[in-house]
Amino acid sequence: KNEVEQSPQNLTAQEGEFITINCSYSVGISALHWLQQHPGGGIVSLFMLSSGKKKHGRLIATINIQEKHSSLHITASHPRDSAVYICVLSPPLTGNQFYFGTGTSLTVIP
Amino acid sequence: EAQVTQNPRYLITVTGKKLTVTCSQNMNHEYMSWYRQDPGLGLRQIYYSMNVEVTDKGDVPEGYKVSRKEKRNFPLILESPSPNQTSLYFCASTDRGGWEQYFGPGTRLTVT
Numbered sequence: 001k002n003e004v005e006q007s008p009q010n011l012t013a014q015e016g017e018f019i020t021i022n023c024s025y026s027v028g029i030s031a032l033h034w035l036q037q038h039p040g041g042g043i044v045s046l047f048m049l050s051s052g053k054k055k056h057g058r059l060i061a062t063i064n065i066q067e068k069h070s071s072l073h074i075t076a077s078h079p080r081d082s083a084v085y086i087c088v089l090s091p092p093l094t095g096n097q098f099y100f101g102t103g104t105s106l107t108v109i110p
Numbered sequence: 111e112a113q114v115t116q117n118p119r120y121l122i123t124v125t126g127k128k129l130t131v132t133c134s135q136n137m138n139h140e141y142m143s144w145y146r147q148d149p150g151l152g153l154r155q156i157y158y159s160m161n162v163e164v165t166d167k168g169d170v171p172e173g174y175k176v177s178r179k180e181k182r183n184f185p186l187i188l189e190s191p192s193p194n195q196t197s198l199y200f201c202a203s204t205d206r207g208g209w210e211q212y213f214g215p216g217t218r219l220t221v222t
Contacts, residue, residue: 035211035213041198041215041218042213042215042216043200043213043216044213045210045211045212045213048211086152086153088211090204098155100152100153100154101152102150102151102152103152
């Protein structure tokens, strides 16, 4: 089953480039999360979105509920942004199954 | 500080030797879950719990057990581990609405 699709799977960028990671989904959701997992393995929640756009530092996340699509943008990318970025769907309140994308592996080269 | 703790962080064991990975959260979250992460497969849900004494299977429950006797704790039990359970395991806790999501640091399990 592919309730959530991320693209690209792998991405290499030069330091300073603008980066976009996409997440498309096919199920109803109450919220969408973007997670970051660094090579050490720890997972951090970056954003939770139910509509519109959120910004935190150089990171911007947007969601279009009608089109069932979200994007994560990184401006002025830096080598420390190298990580796996994972899109996660929160089920509606009556549901209980989270859906995970397989992740986008980002490498930013100095 | 809001956090999810897991223990142990690393474990090497042998086939068939029962083990428990503990998970504890200090945010009074109702929803807790266990995931395993394998190369190329991403995060897959093993079990989840909507509240105390309420647990249910995720996508890959075979070979695992869980219990939720207290709100803060959600241990993962492998009664008879096998090599195909070698993986990186994450516990997570989420508030009722799915707004806040916190992950534990992960437990790297190797079964020989």
